[in-house]
Amino acid sequence: MLSTHITAAFRQHFSSAPVLVRAPGRVNLIGEHTDYNGGFVLPAAIDKEILFAIALNGTSSARLYSYDNQEHYTTELANVQPGQPHWANYLKGVVAQFQKRGVTVPGFDCVFGGNVPIGAGMSSSAAVECGLAFALNELLGTNLERMDLARMAQLAEHEFAGVQCGIMDQFASLFGRPRQVVRLDCRSLEYEYFPFDTQACHIVLCNSGVKHSLASSEYNTRRQECEQGVSVLQRHYPQISSLRDVTLQQLAAHQSEISEVVYRRCRYVVEENQRVVTACHELVAGNLAAFGQQMYASHAGLRDDYEVSCPELDVLVEAARPLPGVYGARMMGGGFGGCTINLVVPAQVESFVAAMKAAYQQQLGRELETYQTTIVGGVQVLEPAVVPS
Template sequence: MLALAIADAFQQRFGYSPLLVRAPGRVNLIGEHTDYNNGFVLPAAIDKEITFAIGLNKKDVIRLFAFDNDEAVEIPVGEIKPSQTQWANYLLGVAAQFRDAGVVVPGFDCVFGGTIPMGAGLSSSAAVECGLAFGLNELLQTNFDRMKLARMAQKAEHTYAGVQCGLMDQFASLFGRPGQVVRLDCRSTEYTYFPFDVSHYHLVLCNSGVKHALADSEYNTRRQECERGVALLQRHYPAVQSLRDATEEQIEAHRAELGDVVYRRCLYVVQENARVVAACEALAANDMSAFGQLMYGSHAGLRDNYEVSCPELDKLVEIAQGQTGVLGSRMMGGGFGGCTINLVEAEHVAAFVATTSAAFLSFYRRGLETYQTSIVGGVSELEPVTQSA
């Protein structure tokens, strides 16, 4: 049991009993590249998670230990700043956010490790940030609410890890509920939960095993293309402050003026926002077949109009289509690699994994990593575990 191993490592290193916290990773069922366009996303917390042991050490030093890497970092509390060790920056950034909020951050110890596969797009970084933020909030009795903690964790990633992420990952880790997905309005931060029938339908992730180098630069390019579209539409429709406000009719009316590329980027975002709304209606009606078709539509839009897919992701979706018990499949995340997310009837999951793995191996001559996930609750405290002798 990971929590036992983490608690035991903490006890052996630091000699006292810690607070134990679990912080889940997340999937996004639908709503890709909509967050920075003030649109909707539909994430869920999953049972791949980071476990923390945290305690106040009554010293003037922060002592961090990455259990999985067997690597330690120490820094005086008066010198919190980005370090040369990248994993430590996610944690130090959180400590800096408490300090910047006017909290006196004392010396503390932290041991963490997890089951979130690195590089699979399941937001291990957000789980690391949110787990420590939750733990410090408890230990220091700062009483920040979960939205405040999510924003602090997001800002930690901006300032210390150098990643200009949206709020979805941190939000999902903190606000997850068992058996439910949550629609987040990225403009207002209002959110609504929808039921997901976890007993009859499972989410299976297939890792393409690739992450193309152009992902970051193309991400920035897509943002700029969307901004150009908004700037042009605003000249005709002053109420359009972001693509969240635009309609398909407006985009079609100015197709020539937008140009082919910007037109297709804007069309995808407007259609994807509509798909998220429709997907929530399908969940409310327990119409999982309709939900799956919207997933396929999302992938087609990401592939053809937003152009952020890649051959490996397209092949995985193609393999999924037509298999018995598979209701939907699409790429998940920023694109150019990472995972597909697949909606599969529970009794067909084993066959889906076997068939997809065999087809991928035959085509690419390499194995396929798959992850079967359950939808769980957000960051929480764990009960103390019995230490080994």
């Protein structure tokens, strides 16, 4: 078990008895690239997770050990700065957020590791940030709310990892519930849970095997393009603060004032917000087939209007479409690689995986890795860690 390995590693490298915290990765069923535009998203926490064993050490240093990289790193807490190794930035960024709130962070020892695939769009970075934020909140008795921890984890990624992410990933890791998806309004931060019938439908992720080398730079470009569209529309509609406020009619009325590329970016976001709302109605109605149609439409928009897909992701979505028991499929995450998310009838999962592997090999000559995931609860302290003697 992962928890046993992490606690054993902690005992090997450090001496005290740690607190053990589990922080899940996430999937996003629909609502991609809407979060930083003040829109709606529909994520869920999943059973791929990062585990933390952490304890105060009575010094002024954080002694970190990445179990997956088999790598140590120590930093003085009085002056945390981004640097190398890159993995430590996610942790140092969280410490800096506590310090910005006036919290003195004493020295601590930390071993962390997990099974969230890196680069597959399941938000391993958010799990790392949220796990440490939650653990420090427990150890230091700071009594911060989960939403505060989500904001702090998001800012850690902005300021120390250099990615201007929205808040969805951190929110999903902290606010997940078993057998439910959660619709987050990324502007007001209001949220609502919707039932997800894990007996009727399984989530299968197909990893394109393509690393999103373009994702960070293109992500920031997409943000700028959306902001350009908003600035033009604000001249006519001062009440607009983000694409969340824009209707397709308003966008069409001023299409001539916006470049063709920016128009398509904005149209995608406006339509995707509506798809999330529609998809939630279908979940309540128990109509998974109609929910799946919104997923296919989401992928088409990401491919054609937002242009963040890639040939490998497109092949996977089209290969899934005709297979028996598939409700819907689309690319998930920032784009340019990573996974597709597929909703599949449980009895058909095995044949689905076999067919997808064969299709990917046949069409692109590539091996396909797949993951079956379950929707679980958010970040939590596990039972007091049993440390092997």
